[in-house]
Amino acid sequence: APSQTTAAGPCDQLQFGSSAFTLHSQGAEARVWEGQFLGRAAIVKQRFSKKYRHPQLDAKLTVSRLKQEVRSMMRARKLGVHTPVLYLVDHATSCIYMERVEGHSLKTLLHQNSLVEPELETLLVEVGRTIARLHDGGLVHGDLTTSNMMLRQTDNQLVLIDFGLSYNSTIPEDKGVDLYVLERAFASAHAESGAAMFEKVLEAYRRASKQWSATLNRFAEVRMRGRKRTMVG
Numbered sequence: 001a002p003s004q005t006t007a008a009g010p011c012d013q014l015q016f017g018s019s020a021f022t023l024h025s026q027g028a029e030a031r032v033w034e035g036q037f038l039g040r041a042a043i044v045k046q047r048f049s050k051k052y053r054h055p056q057l058d059a060k061l062t063v064s065r066l067k068q069e070v071r072s073m074m075r076a077r078k079l080g081v082h083t084p085v086l087y088l089v090d091h092a093t094s095c096i097y098m099e100r101v102e103g104h105s106l107k108t109l110l111h112q113n114s115l116v117e118p119e120l121e122t123l124l125v126e127v128g129r130t131i132a133r134l135h136d137g138g139l140v141h142g143d144l145t146t147s148n149m150m151l152r153q154t155d156n157q158l159v160l161i162d163f164g165l166s167y168n169s170t171i172p173e174d175k176g177v178d179l180y181v182l183e184r185a186f187a188s189a190h191a192e193s194g195a196a197m198f199e200k201v202l203e204a205y206r207r208a209s210k211q212w213s214a215t216l217n218r219f220a221e222v223r224m225r226g227r228k229r230t231m232v233g
């Protein structure tokens with residue numbers, strides 16, 4: 001039963017029933033664990049407290065971020081975007097148990113040059129369509145990078161992960177910033193071909209999104225502001 005979940009010690013161990021989880025990675029606000037959940041490969045994302053924050057404020061923030069992340073994952077799924085299957089939300093330990101997506105991130109695949117045409121083009125088009133689906137549904141991802149997009153080996157589907165910074169918005173500026181973050185990610189992680197790849201993503205977005213005009217106008221403005229900042233700073 002879910003109530004058996006315990007996080008022993010200062011969160012350096014994680015246990016569900018009799019199965020133990022091993023630490024996969026540690027970010028600034030969350031730890032990611034790997035293990036088995038009811039016989040399935042699982043990832044557990046655990047939010048932890050920030051010592052410098054006021055304890056009560058901190059607890060409230062942790063709870064609201066956890067809820068927001070879960071809601072956003074579910075919302076994306078309703079919009080037809082693939083996200084990890086949600087297994088369990090444990091508020092007692094601030095943990096989200098979810099499907100472990102089998103496969104690699106887009107970042108890894110692009111670095112390894114393991115994608116060749118026409119698969120690469122198909123995938124970039126899918127990225128653009130996926131973001132359009134999120135945005136048209138009023139959801140902004142908040143951390144669109146090629147590390148947060150995975151190609152699931154079992155069905156060759158593009159799966160979006162890490163909804164930790166996602167929020168509801170229909171404001172073109174917010175969507176424009178979302179696209180700008182992805183453009184920067186392509187440019188910095190995939191130097192030679194990054195710009196050309198992002199152009200394909202953008203073209204697919206333009207074709208797929210009903211609100212493309214307002215969003216892409218804002219995106220152009222966000223981009224200009226970004227450039228000015230780089231030139232000054």
Ligand SMILES: Nc1ncnc2c1ncn2[C@@H]1O[C@H](COP(=O)(O)OP(=O)(O)OP(=O)(O)O)[C@@H](O)[C@H]1O
Nearest residue numbers: 025027030032043084098099100101147161162164
């Ligand atoms: N459902 C999943 N299936 C497979 N791998 C996952 C899954 N969720 C997370 N990961 C892996 O764990 C890493 C960190 O997860 P996530 O990005 O959600 O946490 P985070 O602490 O917010 O990280 P970041 O600092 O990148 O924002 C991912 O980059 C990915 O490699």
